[in-house]
Amino acid sequence: MAEPRSNDSLIAALSAELVPVRRLLPPWRRTLGWLALVVAIAMLLFAHYGDQPMLRRWAGAPDLAWAALGAVLTAVTAAWAAFTLAVPGRSRAWGWLPLPPALLWIGASGLGCLRTWLAPGTSIATLHQSADCFVFIVAFSIPLSALLVWLVRRACPLRPLLTAMLVGLASAAASASLLEICHAYDAAATDLFTHALAVGVVVAANSAMGGRLLSR
Amino acid sequence: MTADGSLVWDGGFAPSLDCRVSVPAEPASANEQAERRRAAWMAAAQAGDRRAYERVLADSVALIRAVARRQGVGTDALDDVVQETLLTVHRVRHTYDAARSYDAWLGAIAGRRAIDVLRSHGRRDRRELHDEIALDQHPDRDDASVDAERRQQARRLREAIAQLPPGQREAVEQLGLREQSLAEAAAHTGRNTGALKVNLHRALKALRGHLHGED
Structure with missing residues (x-):
C-alpha cells in the first residue's frame, strides 16, 4: 500500500478541502464570555443573600475585602492567561499573570487568620461549616472548569498541563469569590485550610485530566 | 545576527x-x-x-x-x-x-x-530493541506457529480498520485493500480525491498508533 509521503500531495489535499473559518475571538473577549457566567451566578447569589452581610463583614475586617479582591483578580487573570496560552505562539510568560493577585489573595487570607489568632473573640467557622465551604468551592468549580475547558479546547493548547493548572486556578478562585457573597464566617485557620484544600483539589484535578482534555 | x-x-x-x-x-x-x-x-x-x-x-x-x-x-x-x-x-x-x-x-x-x-520514535526504538532480544532468545518456531501469528496479525489489522471512522475506513478499503486508483475510488465513493488522500493519511496514522500501541 503506497503511503502518500509527499508533502506536496498532502498540501494539495488539504487545500482541496479548505473551507472558510471564523477566526477565534481575542483572548480577552473570550475571557469576558466566561466571566459573564460567573457574574450571572453572583447576581443570583446577591438576589438571594443581599450584599449587606458581605459588606458588614468587610467593614469589620478589611483584610477579608482584600482577600476577596485578590480572589476575583486571580479568577480574571488566570482565565485570561489560559485563553491566551491556548493560542499557538504566545509567550509562556503569560502563565505568571495570576501570580500577583494570587499572592494578594493568599496573603490577605493569611492576615485574617493571624488576626483571629490575636483577637479570639471573633466568630470562627467550625469544622462542619468549613466542610460546607469545601463542598461549595468544589461544586461550583466543576461546571466553571468544564465550561472553561470546552472554550479553551476550541483553540489549540500546546501546553496542556500549564493551561489546565490555569483553568483550575481560575475556577477555584471564581468559586471562592462567589463564596464571599454567602460566607457567614471570618477567616480562621480551619476555614483557610479548607479553602486551600478545595483550591488545591480543583487545580490538581484539572492538571491530572488536563493532558487528555486539552491535547490537540 | x-x-x-x-x-x-x-x-x-x-x-x-x-x-x-x-x-x-x-x-x-x-x-x-x-x-x-x-x-x-x-x-x-x-x-x-x-x-x-x-x-x-x-x-x-x-x-x-x-x-x-x-x-x-x-x-x-x-x-x-x-x-x-x-x-x-x-x-x-x-x-x-x-x-x-x-x-x-x-x-x-x-x-x-x-x-x-x-517521543513516538523513542518509544518505537525501545520496543524494537526488545523485539530483537526476544527474537534472539526465542527458539525456532515451526511453520504452523508462524502461520498462526500471521493470522493473528491480520485479525488485529482487520479489527483496527473496523474501528476507524467511516471516512477513513472507506479510504483504506478503497485505496489500500482494493488497490483502486484515486480517480476510481473517488468515482466509487462520491468523495473528492483530496478528501480521500487526507482520510487515508489520517487512517494510516491511526492504524500505526493502534498497532504500535501509541494511543
Missing part, C-alpha cells in the same frame, strides 16, 4: 521557549517581507482562498523543517514532523490572528509536533 553571519529568528517566543530557527543571512527586510506575505496568505486562507493556502503551506515546509532540526529530529523523521504540523495547522487555522506573527504561530505548532515525533 550571530558570529557566523546568520540571522537568528526567535519568532517572538518567550525567552524560555525552545524553538529558535536559524535562517541564512538575508537582508532583514526580505525576511520581514516574506513573513508578512505568509501572514497575508494565511489570513486569505482563513477566508477560504485555496491558492493562498497552498502557497502558505508550501512556504511553511522549510520553516517547519528548521524548527524540527533545532529540536534534534533526525533527517529521516523530518517529513513526519512536516506532515503532522501541516495537519495540525489545517485543524487549528482559525486560531491564527492576522495581526500577529505567522512564523511564531507556525513555529510553536511545529515545535510541539517535533517533540511528539521524537
